[in-house]
Amino acid sequence: MTEDDNHTGQAAWADPLYDLLRANGVTQFAYVPDAGHTVLINRSLADPDAHSVALTTEEEGGALLAGADLGGGRGVLLMQSSGVGNTINMLSLTTGGKFPLLTLVSMRGDFGEGNPWQFPMGRATPKVLEAMGVIVLRADVPEDVIPTVSAALTMVFQSGEAVAVLLGQRLIGAKKF
């Protein structure tokens, strides 16, 4: 977990977002720790009815959620844009097998980024997701988060699609260096 002074700002949209995911039957929260997902991760750790699954690399999450689906379970993959690149071949299981996938991607290399290492994957994130057959939605202001993830939940668990919701750096705040 990195230093971040935006956790309190996140609470305005992230707490209702956690409640929305749980109300839609999401029980497996898979993540590589990231400041942009702090509230969701901590809520899942505190939730006795949820599985908080710490991954070592994001591709583990694609496989985990496919397995959950085989058993009738629902999950979400929380990752940073840098982790999207780690998932690419695993997405051949997701989209090739028509497994539903909901992933929330906290963006880096985006609005106000101060770390040049984050730009290559930040810029490539929507393109590589779309190249692998994942539908990409985006939220950049707090009032867009719930409607966008609500739409994604329907697309994923009703229609069986793979959908990524990019949470822009304007929303989650650029990390200070």
Add this chain to the structure above:
Amino acid sequence: MAQLNKLSTSNLPAATLDRRQAVPALIEHPEDWLMIGGLAGAAQELTAMTADGPSVYGLAGAMGAAPMMGLGLALAQPQRRVLVATGDGELLMNLSALASIALMAPNNLAIICVDNGHYGETGNQDSHTGMGVRLDTVATGCGFATVHIINTEADMAEGRRLLREGGLCFILLRVKEGPPLKIARSHNPIVIRHRFRKALLGTE
């Protein structure tokens, strides 16, 4: 041609078991399990053992997926027992999945690594385990409390007991090079998803 170096950890006896007998002999009762088969030999074996039944999701791609698929399935189906069988090459591709699984420690998941020390599907090149990498030690270091290694027929009974008695375990089944059990199977990942869910959940 440059040679790969045998590691100093390469101190296990030469494998003696034929996987075509050893895998069914270890699993014994495939009907007791929901099963994930890693590509390629392990998926073929589980499929053959169940006569291409719906309780197997056998992979033919997405190398490295099998252990974590087993975890997701085990968490979603706590009343059922889940078996992952996969090869050394498949496991090596996402080795750190063992760390993530051990952290969750589901008591309804068993992992069998059918270790032939080679990449059997791609020309039988030496794998890292063939050069001495010890997956049993890796599993122990990741936090698996129960790890068993099967080198010979004499080690088989303890493996069967672990599978019968339940609890998270990692079994390293060391086998000779050579073909797996085979049966004609669907390679369509959508078809096998549908039939798995239909049989388990009553819905596609």
